[in-house]
Amino acid sequence: MNPVNLLDFDLDGLAAYCEGLGEKRFRAVQLFRWIHQKGAADFTQMSDLAKSLRDKLAGAAVIRPLSMLSEQASADGTIKWLFDVGAGDAVETVFIPEDDRGTLCISSQAGCAVGCRFCSTGHQGFSRNLSTGEIVAQLWHAEHHLRQRLKLAAGERAIDNVVMMGMGEPLQNYAALVPALRTMLDDHGYGLSRRRVTVSTSGVVPMIERLRTDCPVALAVSLHAPNDPLRDQLVPLNKKYPLAELLASCARYLDAAPRDFITFEYCMLDGVNDTPEHARELLALVAGPRAAHPVPCKFNLIPFNPFPASGLKRSARERVTAFAKVLQDAGVVTTVRKTRGDDIDAACGQLAGEVQDRTRANERLTRPVIRIAEAPSTTSKRGSPS
Ligand code: SF4
Numbered sequence: 001m002n003p004v005n006l007l008d009f010d011l012d013g014l015a016a017y018c019e020g021l022g023e024k025r026f027r028a029v030q031l032f033r034w035i036h037q038k039g040a041a042d043f044t045q046m047s048d049l050a051k052s053l054r055d056k057l058a059g060a061a062v063i064r065p066l067s068m069l070s071e072q073a074s075a076d077g078t079i080k081w082l083f084d085v086g087a088g089d090a091v092e093t094v095f096i097p098e099d100d101r102g103t104l105c106i107s108s109q110a111g112c113a114v115g116c117r118f119c120s121t122g123h124q125g126f127s128r129n130l131s132t133g134e135i136v137a138q139l140w141h142a143e144h145h146l147r148q149r150l151k152l153a154a155g156e157r158a159i160d161n162v163v164m165m166g167m168g169e170p171l172q173n174y175a176a177l178v179p180a181l182r183t184m185l186d187d188h189g190y191g192l193s194r195r196r197v198t199v200s201t202s203g204v205v206p207m208i209e210r211l212r213t214d215c216p217v218a219l220a221v222s223l224h225a226p227n228d229p230l231r232d233q234l235v236p237l238n239k240k241y242p243l244a245e246l247l248a249s250c251a252r253y254l255d256a257a258p259r260d261f262i263t264f265e266y267c268m269l270d271g272v273n274d275t276p277e278h279a280r281e282l283l284a285l286v287a288g289p290r291a292a293h294p295v296p297c298k299f300n301l302i303p304f305n306p307f308p309a310s311g312l313k314r315s316a317r318e319r320v321t322a323f324a325k326v327l328q329d330a331g332v333v334t335t336v337r338k339t340r341g342d343d344i345d346a347a348c349g350q351l352a353g354e355v356q357d358r359t360r361a362n363e364r365l366t367r368p369v370i371r372i373a374e375a376p377s378t379t380s381k382r383g384s385p386s
Contacts, residue, residue, distance in 0.1 A: 003060055003061050005061075005063070005133040006062070006063050007035070008133040009132075010182035010186065010189075011032050011188055014028045018053075021057075023050075027049070027050065027053055030048060031057075032188050032189060034049065036189040036190060037188070037189070039143070039144030040063070064133060065137055065140070066085065067083065068083055070082045075343060076340055077097040079094070080092055080095075085110055085130065088356045089111075089127045089128065089356055091130065091166065092107060092166060092167060093107060093166060095146065096341070101160050101161045102157075102160060103163060104139060104143075104161070106135060107138065107166030108129070108130055108135055108168035108169070108170040108176070108177060109130055109170075109173050110355050111126040111355035112169055114235065115236050116202060116222070116224070116235050118269060120305075120310075121167045123310070124357060125355055127356045129173040130168070132177075132183075135177065135180040139159065139184065142158070143158050143190065159190075160192065160193075162192060164197075164198065164200055167355075170199050171211070177199070181197060181215045181217060182215060184197050194216065194217050194218070194258035195258045195259055196218070197217040198217065198218040198219070198220050199218070200219075201219070202221075202222045202237050203246040204237065205241040205245050205246055208250070208253055209252070212256045216253070216256040216258060217257075219250070219257060219263070220262070220265055220300075221250060222265045223265060224265070224266055225278075226279075226282040226285050227285075230272075234269075243285060244289075247293075247295055250297075251288075251293055260296055262298075263297070263298050264297050264300070266282075266299055266300065267302045267304050268319070268323065269314075270304075270312070270314060270315045270319070276323065279323045279327055282299070297332065298332070298333040298335070299327050299332060300334075300335050300336075300337055301323065301324055301335070301337065305342070320336055324336060
C-alpha cells in the first residue's frame with residue numbers, strides 16, 4: 001500500500017488520521033507543527049513525538065516533497081522553481097521579495113482548462129489537478145529553503161503573503177484547494193493572515209459562493225474586459241458565468257471577506273482592451289446597474305508579458321497611464337503591477353511549466369485575436385452589465 005502523504009492533510013484531517021492510529025488530537029498538533037513550522041520530513045527528527053507514534057508513522061506515512069527540476073534566480077531577487085509532478089507534467093512556483101513582505105505565487109493545476117488568450121499557461125492546455133499535498137509542498141519547500149538561504153533567525157518567516165496565481169484556476173480544483181488554504185492559515189501551520197492569502201479566479205461563480213462560506217480569504221478576479229462580448233473572447237469562462245453574475249457574486253463575497261474590496265486584475269492588451277472608453281465602461285460595470293450595487297474594488301493593471309503564440313502585444317506605457325487615470329479620477333484605487341522576474345519568464349502570465357495537454361487548448365486558441373476595430377458593440381447580447 002502507498003504510504004499516506006501527510007502534506008495532504010489540514011490539521012483536522014491530520015487529527016482524524018492520527019485518531020485512526022489510536023492517537024489523541026494533541027499528537028496531531030505536534031506532528032503538524034514539526035512538518036509545517038520546522039520543515040521536518042523525517043519522523044526520527046521529531047524528538048518530542050512519542051516513540052510509539054513515530055513507529056506507527058514509519059512506513060505508513062511520508063512527508064512527500066516535490067521533486068525540483070530547476071531553480072532560477074532573477075537579478076531582481078525573484079526566484080522561480082520548476083517542480084516535477086509526474087507523468088511528464090511540471091509546475092512553477094515563484095517567490096517575489098519586496099521591501100515589506102515576501103510573496104509566494106503558487107500553482108494549483110498542471111496547466112489550465114480555462115484557456116485565457118493572454119496567458120501562457122492557458123495556451124499549454126490542461127493535464128490534471130494538483131493534490132492538496134502538491135499545493136502545500138510548494139509553500140513548504142519555499143519557506144524552509146528560503147529560511148536557510150536568507151539565514152533567517154528562529155521565528156522569522158520568509159513568506160508572509162501567498163497568492164494562488166500560478167498555473168491553474170484554483171477554484172476548478174476546489175476540493176484540494178480548501179485544505180491547502182486552511183494549512184496556510186492555521187496557527188500551528190504557516191499562520192498566515194486571511195488578508196494575506198489571495199485566491200485569484202477567472203470567475204468560477206459557484207465556487208466563489210462556496211469559498212465565502214468554507215474559507216474566506218482575499219479574492220482577486222481576473223477581469224480583463226469591461227463587457228461580455230470582449231470578455232467572452234479573452235476569458236472563455238465568461239460564456240458560462242457572464243459579468244453580471246460574476247459582479248453580483250463578488251458583492252456577496254465581500255460580506256465574509258477579510259478585506260473590504262475585491263481586487264480586479266486587468267491585463268493591458270494593445271488595441272484590444274486598453275482605451276479610455278474601456279476604462280469608463282469598467283467604472284460603470286463596478287458601479288452596478290443604475291449605480292445601485294457598487295462593488296468596492298481596486299484595479300491592478302498588468303502589463304502583458306508577450307509570448308509568441310499569443311498574437312497579442314503589450315499596451316504602450318502612455319496608454320496604460322491614461323487608462324489608469326480614468327479610473328483614479330473616479331476615485332478607484334488603481335495600481336500598475338511592476339513586472340518582476342522578466343529575465344527568468346516568471347512574470348505574471350508567463351508561467352507555462354511543462355504540461356501533457358489533454359484538452360487541445362492550442363487548437364482552440366489559434367483563432368484570430370479580436371482587435372478594437374473588429375470588436376462587437378459594447379452592448380452585450382445578454383445586456384451589458386454596465
Ligand atoms: S489566466 Fe488563470 S484562468 Fe486564465 S488560463 Fe491562465 S491560469 Fe488559467
